[in-house]
Amino acid sequence: MSRLTLERQQVWIYLAAIVCGLALGSVAPNVAPRFETLLWPVLAALLYTTFVQVPLLHVRDAFRDRRFVLATLLGNFVLIPLVVWLILQWLPVDPALRLGVLLVLLVPCTDWFITFTQLGRGNTARAIAVTPLNLLLQLLLLPLYLWLMLPAADFSAALKTEEMLPAALALIGLPLVAAALTERWFEAKTERAVWRERLGWWPVPLLAVVVFLIAGAQVGTVLDAGPVLLTVLPVFVGFLLVAALLALGLTQWLRLPLEVGRTLAFSLGTRNSFVVLPFALALPAGWETTVVVIVFQSLVELFGMVFYLRWLPHRLFKSPPVAV
Template identity: 30%
Template sequence: MLSTGPTDRDPAREELLPGRIAPLLAAAVVVGSGIGILLPGLGQQAGRLLPPTVLLLVTALFFEARLDLRGALRAWRVVGPAWSVNFGLVPVLAYVISSTFVGRELAAMLGLFIYFAAPCTDWFLGFTRIAGGNIVAGSVLLPINMVTQLAAYPLMLSIFFGHRSGRVPDVGFTVLIWFALPFVAARLGRMVAASTSASLQARLTRRAGRLVPWVITALIIEIFGANAQTILAHFRIFIWCLVAVFSFFVIIFFIGELVGRACRLDRGDQVLLTMTTSARNAPLMLAITTVAIPGEPLTYAAIVIGMLIEFPHLVAVSTLLRRRGSVHRVVVRRMI
């Protein structure tokens, strides 16, 4: 997701919210599936709400974002390796893992690839703070990740799936229309709020951030409500999706460790590298995909499955890194 930066949001809320959102999203899957199976007519009605819900989500994400590219040169030591892994190595790994586990089902494979290939631009900063990482460099990395992944979305689909999907040429135009307009509206809204008072801008930004999880929840209910029958018919595929997501997180954790050591990063930068390569940008990718590649419920469901696993994974990784840092500090004190 998009970053508000460390000054736009209550730090305590930023750290607690990711821990709460996984059960909320899981409940949305259950509720949406129940509606689609027991009340299919209502599920189809819910599906018609997808376009306005996507617009609301994207506008809230962009309003919440703090775009400040200054400082990138000072943070190059960690920003460079993190960007290279996220947009150079990860897409290749994403294709290999998704094709290995669900390669026979193009729609699910596409969803996993999209989920894997987009680095998070919000939640991971809170987890980086919890683990004692470099959040200053992290705030520099966030807008870079955001701009790169939006620009790379149609390009990556064309490179990896262009020969298998006839819809790819239309993706770039769709992304431009559906995301350029909300971006402009959100930035104008921030400018108007800032011209009134800084406190008003901060207050509206916090409220946009609090709104995002609930809009994501509504989007998931609508997707599963409208497509529960199709998703249920392919349930076995999603077992393999779970295995694929777990495998991705294990592999990328060790890649982050190896790259950090090869680049001789200090502990704070190493934590940042690990968290930014572990966290994915499922909300924005889900929004993009529902409008750029319409009528593919298996693709959307695969992205949601990745999101459900991601938050427990980030909690585990941040806890591990925090404990490792505590041990390191104790050893240093004894040496002194």
């Protein structure tokens, strides 16, 4: 099996992992504490292997195509937050649900965004170049977005817990620093580049383990969250459609090439669910629905990307026929 084949089949791998986790958690509920303990190191490993694929030391490369960078920044950090704020007005007044939606929709993806760009006939070089910029900006701006969009009481209750922020920031910060040091080690000698490729195999199986552990540890919450998930399903589907149309509008306004427009659509449509998972997992008791909403969005998104692969290159960003 090639790495590309593995990434193409990842949606089915994650679904199988969730089903297995729910089944095991149902028949053996005593595994929940062990799964919760295992989840943190596995998630740290997932973040590290994913960050290693991001050219963290080459943020300046993103600015070579200024129109694409402008479109990406406007789309991901101005227009998408406005869309999410509008979505929030139509959601039930459930703080855990709203926080899950905010966390998962406000941050652009840094991993399978590149894979789907490649599969969907986008510009992979542009995707790779802009990824570290997206990662750094989302980590800086997410607290501001949450402060602006959450009621003060919910913000204080969920995100200012003394035990929560240090744990979540450490879980993201340590893999990020380790990945930057690893990238520097890779670039010291060209023959070390093979290790980047080897580490690139790990995000899919590690994410499968993460969702398996979450399903097994939170089986009760998952089963009770059925009505909640039905509420957010049309929200997540609608978000994918709106993101693609925003990308089309920005592409036409800035006169971007079609393949760059497809790249922009994949950037706006994919979200960074596993990067915000540490924040959700570190929330106080009573906020477990936030985790379920984030994992559910990632599954909806993966099916949405299968649709994107047909819709974007063949319909929305279709190349004109070549004149004979």
